[in-house]
Amino acid sequence: MIIGIVGLGLIGGSLGLDFRNRGHQVLGVSRQQITIKRALERGVVDEASCDLSLLSSAEVIFLCPPLRMILPTLQALLPHLNPGTIVTDVGSVKTAIAEAGDAIWPKFIGGHPMAGTAEQGIEAAQRGLFEGAAYVLTPTDHTNRQDLEILTQLIQGLGARLHTCSPPDHDQAVAWISHLPVMISASLIASTQQEADPKVLALAHQLASSGFRDTSRVGGGNPELGRMMAQFNGPALLHSLTLYRQELERVTELIALEQWDALQNWLAQTHGDRQKFL
Ligand code: NAP
Numbered sequence: 001m002i003i004g005i006v007g008l009g010l011i012g013g014s015l016g017l018d019f020r021n022r023g024h025q026v027l028g029v030s031r032q033q034i035t036i037k038r039a040l041e042r043g044v045v046d047e048a049s050c051d052l053s054l055l056s057s058a059e060v061i062f063l064c065p066p067l068r069m070i071l072p073t074l075q076a077l078l079p080h081l082n083p084g085t086i087v088t089d090v091g092s093v094k095t096a097i098a099e100a101g102d103a104i105w106p107k108f109i110g111g112h113p114m115a116g117t118a119e120q121g122i123e124a125a126q127r128g129l130f131e132g133a134a135y136v137l138t139p140t141d142h143t144n145r146q147d148l149e150i151l152t153q154l155i156q157g158l159g160a161r162l163h164t165c166s167p168p169d170h171d172q173a174v175a176w177i178s179h180l181p182v183m184i185s186a187s188l189i190a191s192t193q194q195e196a197d198p199k200v201l202a203l204a205h206q207l208a209s210s211g212f213r214d215t216s217r218v219g220g221g222n223p224e225l226g227r228m229m230a231q232f233n234g235p236a237l238l239h240s241l242t243l244y245r246q247e248l249e250r251v252t253e254l255i256a257l258e259q260w261d262a263l264q265n266w267l268a269q270t271h272g273d274r275q276k277f278l
Contacts, residue, residue, distance in 0.1 A: 001154070002027065004058030006073055008039045008048070010117060011090045012064030013125025016044035018158050021127065022129060026052050031065075031124075035060075038122045060154065062111075063089040070097055074104050081105065088148045092174060093232040094138045094167035102140050107147055110138040112174070118221055128159070130131045135160035138167045140152065168236075175236035177277065179229040180244060183200040183237070185219025186226065 003019050008030040016026045020043065028037055028045035029052055033124045036048040047054060055077065057062055063070050063077075067083045070089045077087070088111040092099050098110035115133035117124060139148050148164075155162050165173075195201040230237055254263045 001025070002057055003154075004029070004055035004061035006030070006046070006052070006055070006061065006063050006077070007065035007069070007193045008044060008125070009064065010029060010037050010119060010124040011113065011129075012062065012117075013039065013042070013044045013122050014115075014127070014129040015062055015064065015090075015158075017042075017125055017127045018130060020046065020155075021042070021052075021158055025131050026059055028053055042122065042125065044122065044125055052077055053080050056082070058085060058090070060086045060150065063087065067091045067097075067232055069097055071100055071104070074101055075106065076103070078223050086150060088137070088151055090227065091232075092178065094136075094170045096165040096232045098138045098140060100183070102142055106142060107144065109143055109147060109151055111151070111155075112136045112138075112170065114178075115160075118217075120222060130155075131159035133160050134163055136163045136170050138166060138170055139164060140167075171233050171236045172239070173235055175240045178184065179237045180240040182218045182226050182229060183241065184244065185216055187219070189216050189219050 002025045003015075004027045005016050006015065006029045008028045011154070012028070012030075016028055016039065020026050028036070028039050028048040029050065030039065031050065033050060036050060039045045039048050043173075052073075058121070061077065061081075063073050065073055070091050074087060074089075081087070085107060087101070087105050087108045089101065089108075090111055090113055092112055094110045094112060098108075101108035112129055113135045114134060115129050116136075117126070135158070137148065137151060137155070137261075152162055178234060192204060195204065215251045236276055251263070251266065254266065
């Protein structure tokens with residue numbers, strides 16, 4: 001197929017590498033000329049440009065710019081789309097995008113690959129990023145079943161595990177497993193800075209090891225991505241944060257009241273529940 005990609009960064013670039021590897025023709029559009037040059041050098045795309053008109057022959061287009069740029073990019077693409085072109089996006093929030101996208105272009109289907117790394121940009125693009133990863137599509141009542149089938153085949157061709165669900169269900173689920181962890185992890189890092197004794201804080205810096213590395217990783221990531229999660233998925237994230245705060249209060253109380261058996265039971269429950277996610 002002829003596949004168009006807008007935004008040749010980590011996700012867009014990785015899609016390009018994998019689609020080309022599977023014999024598709026890939027046309028890429030990005031903002032900066034240097035990105036275009038590197039995308040061609042790295043074999044991410046067959047042809048690339050800063051101009052969206054390059055995508056006029058694409059059969060399926062993946063929108064992969066930052067979240068806030070997805071709908072403006074779809075709007076800007078309109079003059080270059082054929083009536084049959086299927087458009088999807090990779091944004092990590094779906095309610096704000098899927099319904100508006102559907103209204104702009106009837107052959108728009110929201111998507112979200114649950115794969116990534118801490119790196120950004122074209123140099124971070126890598127082969128096989130989606131192999132074995134979950135990939136969510138959020139079709140609506142208006143979605144053409146044949147379009148959904150074409151996208152399904154493409155995504156399964158990447159080795160990804162496809163899931164379909166409604167945009168709100170997607171957003172609440174990712175609030176729990178992706179957006180809430182970022183805010184908790186960032187709060188952990190911020191709370192360490194409340195330590196008043198500089199000697200203790202310096203010692204903590206020295207002693208930090210795998211436990212702190214694991215629990216602080218997602219909170220120490222790209223600030224713009226974290227902002228987008230909160231800005232575009234506010235209600236679902238606030239719901240999760242409210243219930244999280246209740247659990248934090250519960251465990252604080254158990255410790256303050258020295259209810260050690262209850263604390264152990266609570267931890268036994270979390271030990272078991274964790275397995276359901278992994
Ligand atoms: P990224 O590495 O920063 O790539 C985004 C690329 O978009 C940049 O390289 C930039 O290209 C390009 N861009 C920026 N503004 C543009 C515009 N106005 N028009 C065209 N291209 C533009 O970010 P990413 O991690 O791949 O994330 C991209 C999307 O994937 C986001 O919507 C995010 O929600 C979603 N996502 C991210 C992850 C993750 O873990 N990172 C996982 C799943 C989904 P230039 O170099 O040309 O400026």
